Amino acid sequence: MIIDKLENRHRYQHLHPRIAAALAFLADTDLSALPKGRHSIDGDNLFAIVNDYDTQPAGTEPFETHKRYADVQFVVSGEEAFGYLPLAGQATLAPYHEAHDFVEYDYQANKDDACFIPLKAGMFAIFMPEDMHMPGTGEQPVRVRKVVCKVLL
Template identity: 40%
Template sequence: MLFDSLKKIRRYEVLHEALPAAFDFLEKSDLSSLKEGRYEIDGDRVFALVQEYDTLSSEQKMMESHRKYMDLQIPISGSEEMGFAYPEQVREIQAYDETVDIALFKPESYQTFRVDAGSFAIFHPGELHMPGCSVVSKGSEKVRKIVIKVKI
């Protein structure tokens, strides 16, 4: 898991050969005007999902992990907490579904960090994460976010 300022995102393009195309998309797009939905960057290899939702308390959320794709989570507006856990801190509640590349887990314990507009988080395949949690001091909040999926 990586967390940093969006201003520094280019330093991470060495992690995978497809990341420069993802970062080009971020730099060349008017992110605030993109409508919800899927945007092809490089077919199924790299694509962006524009999402809008209200955050929920962490008790209402599940951990997730992926096997095929790396997640770049980039809030455009709003703030959310994201949880992360080690495999020994969770129990699987929904077996891996290859068609949507996700397995869901119930966390026994986990850590959280706050992700605001202007920052981002990267989760590699197998890393357990829980996006979309309410910032405790703010309660539920509308978040607009881009999740870029990069096939590994």
């Protein structure tokens, strides 16, 4: 997992060419003007999903991981916290969902080991397949616009 401000994106160009392209897209696009939904950058290799939502209390949603894609999550406006925990053999809630590339994990079974990290407007987080994460949380509801770039590894 990596957390930083978009202005420091140059530090992560070497991770993967599509991660570099995702960070360039986030920096060069008027994200406040994009409509909600999926936006193709490079077909299924790299695409962005624009979401507007209110944060929820931790545990409302499960932890998740992905097998084929990395997430580059960028907060355009608002602020949220995300739960984080390294993947280390935790029991899944259901089998891997191949069509949507995710596995879910029980919050209650992992809450004592998880940490919650704030992600403010202008910041991004990169989640690799070994990073359990629970985005969109907060103690009080806050309206958030976030763009998630899905990067095929």
